[in-house]
Amino acid sequence: MSVQERKQRERAERERLIVATARELAEEQGWDAVTTRRLAERIEYSQPVLYSHFRGKREIIGAVALEGAAELAAELRAASASTEGARGRVTALARAYLDFAERNPAVYDAMFQLDGGLAFAAEDTPEALKDGFAALLETLRDVAGEGVDPGLFTEVFWASLHGLATLTRAGRLPAGDAEARVELLAGRLAVV
Amino acid sequence: MSVQERKQRERAERERLIVATARELAEEQGWDAVTTRRLAERIEYSQPVLYSHFRGKREIIGAVALEGAAELAAELRAASASTEGARGRVTALARAYLDFAERNPAVYDAMFQLDGGLAFAAEDTPEALKDGFAALLETLRDVAGEGVDPGLFTEVFWASLHGLATLTRAGRLPAGDAEARVELLAGRLAVV
DNA sequence: CTCGATTGTCTAGCAGTGCTAGCATCTGGC
DNA sequence: GCCAGATGCTAGCACTGCTAGACAATCGAG
Numbered sequence: 001m002s003v004q005e006r007k008q009r010e011r012a013e014r015e016r017l018i019v020a021t022a023r024e025l026a027e028e029q030g031w032d033a034v035t036t037r038r039l040a041e042r043i044e045y046s047q048p049v050l051y052s053h054f055r056g057k058r059e060i061i062g063a064v065a066l067e068g069a070a071e072l073a074a075e076l077r078a079a080s081a082s083t084e085g086a087r088g089r090v091t092a093l094a095r096a097y098l099d100f101a102e103r104n105p106a107v108y109d110a111m112f113q114l115d116g117g118l119a120f121a122a123e124d125t126p127e128a129l130k131d132g133f134a135a136l137l138e139t140l141r142d143v144a145g146e147g148v149d150p151g152l153f154t155e156v157f158w159a160s161l162h163g164l165a166t167l168t169r170a171g172r173l174p175a176g177d178a179e180a181r182v183e184l185l186a187g188r189l190a191v192v
Numbered sequence: 193m194s195v196q197e198r199k200q201r202e203r204a205e206r207e208r209l210i211v212a213t214a215r216e217l218a219e220e221q222g223w224d225a226v227t228t229r230r231l232a233e234r235i236e237y238s239q240p241v242l243y244s245h246f247r248g249k250r251e252i253i254g255a256v257a258l259e260g261a262a263e264l265a266a267e268l269r270a271a272s273a274s275t276e277g278a279r280g281r282v283t284a285l286a287r288a289y290l291d292f293a294e295r296n297p298a299v300y301d302a303m304f305q306l307d308g309g310l311a312f313a314a315e316d317t318p319e320a321l322k323d324g325f326a327a328l329l330e331t332l333r334d335v336a337g338e339g340v341d342p343g344l345f346t347e348v349f350w351a352s353l354h355g356l357a358t359l360t361r362a363g364r365l366p367a368g369d370a371e372a373r374v375e376l377l378a379g380r381l382a383v384v
Numbered sequence: 385c386t387c388g389a390t391t392g393t394c395t396a397g398c399a400g401t402g403c404t405a406g407c408a409t410c411t412g413g414c
Numbered sequence: 415g416c417c418a419g420a421t422g423c424t425a426g427c428a429c430t431g432c433t434a435g436a437c438a439a440t441c442g443a444g
Contacts, residue, residue, distance in 0.1 A: 004412095007420095036402060046423050048404075057402065112364070113305070120364040148376065155365050156356070156373050163355030164348070172304070172312040173347050181348050184340065189380050199391095228431060238394050240433075249431065391440070401430060408423075414416085 015053045017043050019063045026064070026106035031114060034060075062116030068107035069128040072100050076135040086142045091186045093139050094161055098182060101165035108169075112162060133158070145191030153189075160185055207245045209235050211255045218256070218298035223306060226252075254308030260299035261320040264292050268327040278334045283378045285331050286353055290374065293357035300361075304354060325350070337383035345381075352377055 021042045025034045036057060040047045054060050079096030083089045101108040110116055119125050137154045144153035164181060167173045173181075213234045217226045228249060232239040246252050271288035275281045293300040302308055311317050329346045336345035356373060359365045365373075 035400080037400090047402090048424095049422065051403070052421085112359075112362070120362070121366045122363075152369055152372055152376065155359075155369075156352070156376050159355035159359050159365065159373070160348070160352035160377070161355065162359055163351030163353065166358070167304075167347075167351050167354055170304070170312070171314075173351065174313050177344055177347075180344055181351070184344065184348050185352070188383075191380075227429085229429090239431090240395095241393070243432070244392085386444085388443090389441085392438085394435105394437075396433100396435090398433080399431095402428095404427080405425090406423100407425100408421100410421075411419090413418095 011053075014043070014045075014049075018050060018053055018060065019067060022060050023064045023067070023107060023110075026110070027104065031061070031106060031109060058115060058117045061110045061114050062118050064107060065110040065114075065116040065118060066126055066128045068104060068111050069126075069132045071104075071107075072097070072111075073128070073132040073135040075100055076132070077138070080135075080139040087186075087190060087192045089139050090143055090190045091182065093136065094157075094182050094186050097136075097161045098165055098168070098178065101169065105169055108165065113166070140190075143190035143192060148191075157189055160189065203245075206235070206237075206241075210242060210245055210252065211259060214252050215256045215259070215299060215302075218302070219296065223253070223298060223301060250307060250309045253302045253306050254310050256299060257302040257306075257308040257310060258318055258320045260296060260303050261318075261324045263296075263299075264289070264303075265320070265324040265327040267292055268324070269330070272327075272331040279378075279382060279384045281331050282335055282382045283374065285328065286349075286374050286378050289328075289353045290357055290360070290370065293361065297361055300357065305358070332382075335382035335384060340383075349381055352381065 018039070022034055022039055025039065025042065034057075036047050036050055039060075040050060043049075050060070054063070075096050076093055079092045080089045083092040118129065120129065133154065136158055137150060140154045140157055141150035144150045164173070164178075164185070168175065168178060210231070214226055214231055217231065217234065226249075228239050228242055231252075232242060235241075242252070246255070267288050268285055271284045272281045275284040310321065312321065325346065328350055329342060332346045332349055333342035336342045356365070356370075356377070360367065360370060
């Protein structure tokens with residue numbers, strides 16, 4: 001059975017290669033440039049191979065999104081953990097979120113702008129996504145304020161961050177005052 | 193010269209038809225369904241006619257976005273004007289914004305999600321867009337709080353609304369608690 | 385009223401997209 | 415060493431945005 005195991009390993013390896021290459025290409029030249037042909041050429045296989053791993057382009061985007069969600073969750077936790085005091089943690093959390101979006105624009109798009117075929121706020125939401133939300137919740141529950149549901153508070157906070165992230169990146173907000181916006185948002189939303 | 197004038201009128205009329213049809217089709221079946229062929233067929237002209245009015249599909253999206261921006265600005269002003277008290281106006285404003293996004297998803301996408309080739313936060317930003325921001329600013333300047341730049345405050349508030357609008361529509365936030373989220377956001381951000 | 389020039393519109397086609405049917409080739413188990 | 419089945423390929427479909435070039439309708443000059 002060792003041969004089959006090796007084949008399975010190689011197959012899994014190739015799947016990782018596809019996702020990594022798609023991500024690379026998207027970060028380099030944007031998701032528009034990630035065509036099945038270009039992707040196939042980069043991994044040095046023919047197009048149909050992609051379809052033996054994923055149902056279609058949408059699923060590849062979804063895979064990149066999941067990968068990104070895990071990373072984001074980790075970075076959020078790290079940022080929160082490395083700071084003292086509820087108030088400071090909130091700002092650090094917000095900065096980490098916006099920083100991630102800025103450093104990984106294509107991944108962020110895969111998660112929230114594009115259709116990766118992922119379910120949200122539902123039972124079959126992938127673990128990585130729930131965990132990202134949980135990472136926010138862990139820090140934000142302490143500053144939700146009296147009588148405010150922590151989940152609801154986290155949703156609002158997250159939405160605000162998401163708005164800042166997307167509008168900034170699309171050039172809809174002047175790039176300079178990013179830090180001032182974070183301070184303002186965290187200062188107003190969080191109850192210390 | 194009357195003949196030329198009539199032709200110009202007819203041409204302008206057809207341009208409006210193109211934009212209106214694109215919007216219609218997008219609201220009916222989503223922007224993916226708005227192909228140049230389908231659009232051409234609906235207006236009962238051939239494809240190249242579209243390109244005699246617009247540089248390409250992107251510009252058509254941009255035209256829909258501008259139309260939407262004007263409507264949004266008007267609705268925001270109406271909502272604010274019909275309410276008494278700074279605090280109430282802010283909530284009404286937020287509700288009107290989210291309501292517009294929900295009632296006109298395709299238009300909202302044209303404005304903020306898709307590339308309509310429009311400049312933002314720059315000198316050559318179209319008037320309609322500046323005016324939309326101005327409509328927000330007019331109400332929000334009263335609740336920015338001491339020592340906070342009204343423009344910056346409006347940016348943050350707008351970003352939060354945008355985040356709520358997009359995440360809600362994409363199914364990323366549970367649909368039920370929309371009103372609670374608006375109340376929370378307006379209550380925390382606005383300084384009365 | 386006729387005729388050439390100018391508009392205006394259309395047909396047909398290009399290069400690219402996501403995706404798939406069906407054939408070749410390669411390989412593991414006998 | 416051979417054969418069956420897994421595996422990856424070539425070739426092609428229907429679609430996309432966009433455009434060149436042919437054609438017809440309209441206009442102004444004589």
